[in-house]
Amino acid sequence: MSLIARLAEKSWQNPGIDGRSDPADYRPPAAKVGLVAFMGVATVIFTLLSAAYLMRMGIHGNMGHGTAGDWRPLPKPPQLWINTGLLALGCLAWEAARRLARSGEAAPMRSAAALGNGLGVLFLLGQLLLWRHYQAGGYFLAANPANAFFYLLTALHGLHLAGGVIAGLHAPYPPAGGHDARLRIQLCAIYWHFLLLVWIVLLVLLLST
Amino acid sequence: MATTIADDLRPMHHPKTWAGKYVWSQDHKVIAIQYSLTAIAVGLVALVLSVLMRLQLGFPGAYSGITPENYLQYVSMHGMIMVVYLLTALLLGGFGNYLIPLMVGARDMVFPFVNMLSYWIYLLSVVVLLSGFFVPGGPTGAGWTLYPPQAISEGTPGHQWGIVTMLVSLAIFVVAFTMGGLNYVTTVLQARTRGMTLMRMPLSVWGIFIASIMGLLAFPALFVAAVMMLLDHLAGTSFFMPAMQSMGQTSQTMGGSPILFQHLFWFFGHPEVYIVALPAFGIVSDLISVHARKNIFGYRMMVWAIVIIGGLSFVVWAHHMYVSGMNPYFGYFFATSTLIIAIPTAIKVYNWLLTLWRGDIHLRVPMLFALGFIFTFIHGGLSGLFLGNVSVDVPLSDTFFVVGHFHMVMGVSPILVIFGAIYHWYPKITGRMWNDALGKIHFWITFLGVYVIYLPMHYIGILGVPRRYYALGETGFIPQSVHTANEMISIAAFVVFAGQAVFFYNMIHSYFWGPKAEPNPWGAASLEWQTPETPPGHGNWGAHLPIVYRWAYDYSVPGAARDFIPQTEPPS
Numbered sequence A: 001m002s003l004i005a006r007l008a009e010k011s012w013q014n015p016g017i018d019g020r021s022d023p024a025d026y027r028p029p030a031a032k033v034g035l036v037a038f039m040g041v042a043t044v045i046f047t048l049l050s051a052a053y054l055m056r057m058g059i060h061g062n063m064g065h066g067t068a069g070d071w072r073p074l075p076k077p078p079q080l081w082i083n084t085g086l087l088a089l090g091c092l093a094w095e096a097a098r099r100l101a102r103s104g105e106a107a108p109m110r111s112a113a114a115l116g117n118g119l120g121v122l123f124l125l126g127q128l129l130l131w132r133h134y135q136a137g138g139y140f141l142a143a144n145p146a147n148a149f150f151y152l153l154t155a156l157h158g159l160h161l162a163g164g165v166i167a168g169l170h171a172p173y174p175p176a177g178g179h180d181a182r183l184r185i186q187l188c189a190i191y192w193h194f195l196l197l198v199w200i201v202l203l204v205l206l207l208s209t
Numbered sequence B: 001m002a003t004t005i006a007d008d009l010r011p012m013h014h015p016k017t018w019a020g021k022y023v024w025s026q027d028h029k030v031i032a033i034q035y036s037l038t039a040i041a042v043g044l045v046a047l048v049l050s051v052l053m054r055l056q057l058g059f060p061g062a063y064s065g066i067t068p069e070n071y072l073q074y075v076s077m078h079g080m081i082m083v084v085y086l087l088t089a090l091l092l093g094g095f096g097n098y099l100i101p102l103m104v105g106a107r108d109m110v111f112p113f114v115n116m117l118s119y120w121i122y123l124l125s126v127v128v129l130l131s132g133f134f135v136p137g138g139p140t141g142a143g144w145t146l147y148p149p150q151a152i153s154e155g156t157p158g159h160q161w162g163i164v165t166m167l168v169s170l171a172i173f174v175v176a177f178t179m180g181g182l183n184y185v186t187t188v189l190q191a192r193t194r195g196m197t198l199m200r201m202p203l204s205v206w207g208i209f210i211a212s213i214m215g216l217l218a219f220p221a222l223f224v225a226a227v228m229m230l231l232d233h234l235a236g237t238s239f240f241m242p243a244m245q246s247m248g249q250t251s252q253t254m255g256g257s258p259i260l261f262q263h264l265f266w267f268f269g270h271p272e273v274y275i276v277a278l279p280a281f282g283i284v285s286d287l288i289s290v291h292a293r294k295n296i297f298g299y300r301m302m303v304w305a306i307v308i309i310g311g312l313s314f315v316v317w318a319h320h321m322y323v324s325g326m327n328p329y330f331g332y333f334f335a336t337s338t339l340i341i342a343i344p345t346a347i348k349v350y351n352w353l354l355t356l357w358r359g360d361i362h363l364r365v366p367m368l369f370a371l372g373f374i375f376t377f378i379h380g381g382l383s384g385l386f387l388g389n390v391s392v393d394v395p396l397s398d399t400f401f402v403v404g405h406f407h408m409v410m411g412v413s414p415i416l417v418i419f420g421a422i423y424h425w426y427p428k429i430t431g432r433m434w435n436d437a438l439g440k441i442h443f444w445i446t447f448l449g450v451y452v453i454y455l456p457m458h459y460i461g462i463l464g465v466p467r468r469y470y471a472l473g474e475t476g477f478i479p480q481s482v483h484t485a486n487e488m489i490s491i492a493a494f495v496v497f498a499g500q501a502v503f504f505y506n507m508i509h510s511y512f513w514g515p516k517a518e519p520n521p522w523g524a525a526s527l528e529w530q531t532p533e534t535p536p537g538h539g540n541w542g543a544h545l546p547i548v549y550r551w552a553y554d555y556s557v558p559g560a561a562r563d564f565i566p567q568t569e570p571p572s
């Protein structure tokens, strides 16, 4: 039933449960719904920060946001692309793990998941190196709003990814009686794809300004 | 399969130790009580602060312990605690936790462990918040809106450390809320028992559900704003901080946008009003329906109105910024959206009144509070129509008219619903009945008292008395009568404050010595009253989950044996 139809139900009529099957038979797993809701929250965080980014750049200078002109964009070293590549490879590894989990191949699935986690850690290290690189070039946090936004956005994205790595380390080993590894791996893969998407949007924002 | 929570494959896990049951509990009912008691405790701090403020405003200088700096600190802590740490935590963490699983027929929240973490992180945020009273310089005095640059600039009380504890505490609170909110939303979506369609849910669940979604979307703005301001303060960035001159020295910061903070703050701040209001709307609908023995009038419209209000409240935030310097077209847009929100809100009010119309009204204590809410809410809503219009708002902005308005609409109204809800569900929660006479005394003191407090505020606000002022001093436009009115308001505030002792005495005394409560003392149809045990045991429903055959409002159905039909009763 579509959402609209469900919200139009005249529930004061027709008592009974005819035609209403047991919800356990058709509902998606709760963990999946919870993850989607969480990604919604993360999307809001990054959207608001991007909006703040554009406002602070002075695009709306005539509305009292910031004085256009103090914004000096960061240089774009090749490391940005290396890190992006690492994250993308991590996502590929997770995608492989998801498919292997679906076809029930436990051992290769675990290796793929481990590879995904490893690439995630490398990405985080790469981001740290990028920070060091900027620091060495004098692009400190407080020196310019462009720097401040860069550090803030990458830090928040990195924290989300670190959470993904921690979850990813546990995912292939479900506790007895819990969900099977298939669902857990699938959720990890979704989350990593989401974070790659967020990173690409942030990258476009950084590159285009 | 009908005996499992949606897809929960784990067997119910029964804690054995005392600490596992009452401290590190993952039972939604225990977590609800923990949330509620913590929120009420910190709310009492805010209440004491308001008494101190009224002491100063009614009798300036009578108590020399309150300095002008203290006054600002009290205002700020009072406002923030009341809005975030009391109302949000109590309505969602408290009532949301208690009611959602019981009302939709689940054994618990879908993520019990995350639910437990949510409470402990909330407690941490409260501790960090209150630590502001003990850091050098005391808590922040920037107002609950925390506007930069003043919040972190010299001259504002607590600009060094108090603001840090406040911002850190808020960020922690957002984390706690997100954990709770994900649980509430997912539980409503995933753990409804067989037959519990969306439109068979009681309006309490609808209000809490939509408010939780709104919280998940609105609190990130507060989080982001808090983190950015912390960076401005501690790391010297210029997100919000413009260049400033002080003692001939130019600050290190430059070019930041204070207005940007205001946008972020109110993108959270306005939905927050409805995060508090929607659960109250839902709960009061149920109280009115049960105690008037009538089905709620226009159930579908009530649900839709909740959803529409929730959506619209994300596009009205800048009505708090009419005097901040915005493009006038923006003001026009936000004034329009603000007035449009009045339509679904008015529909709700009419439907409450039409539910009462020719109902079999039982004036029990919960019903009294529900009726009180209708008064204060209509009142606060009407003054809101004034403030929603740019040209009317500009002269009234930052006066006591605003203080009167928002206390009526989002202070007193939800508080009255909360009291009503506590009286209503107390027998289910504790298995005991409270004392009726004491409950009525509590209601009349509170209801009449808040009118004496807040009605005059509108008038002195129209005269131009500004808010957040320590003392009015000798000012031409403020007549003597304002001082008299202020004395009266303060005395009423002291009486209302003292009157709450009746409530606490009643609740605590009844918990130990009250008469045993029936499982369903009000003859209510919704699920939470049909549990096999009172108070409900761990897992709520015994061996089998209930099956729901009808909506939650079958009251006074013609031809039925009793004047209500529980949701679990199959059609004959």
Ligand code: HEM
Residues within 6 Å of the ligand: B050, B051, B053, B054, B057, B075, B076, B078, B079, B080, B082, B083, B087, B142, B143, B144, B145, B403, B407, B410, B411, B412, B415, B453, B466, B467, B468, B469, B493, B496, B497
């Ligand atoms: C009997 C109970 C209460 C009393 C006597 C009271 C009194 C006051 C007073 C005297 C002020 C300061 C006015 C000024 O100088 O600007 C104030 C501010 C405020 N109150 Fe209350 N209040 C009460 C309950 C509540 C509740 C339940 C809420 C929940 C929403 C609330 C929210 C606020 C807010 C948001 C502010 C504004 C703080 C600011 O200006 O930064 N109050 N209250």
Ligand SMILES: [Cu+2]
Residues within 6 Å of the ligand: B269, B270, B273, B316, B317, B319, B320
């Ligand atoms: Cu608003």
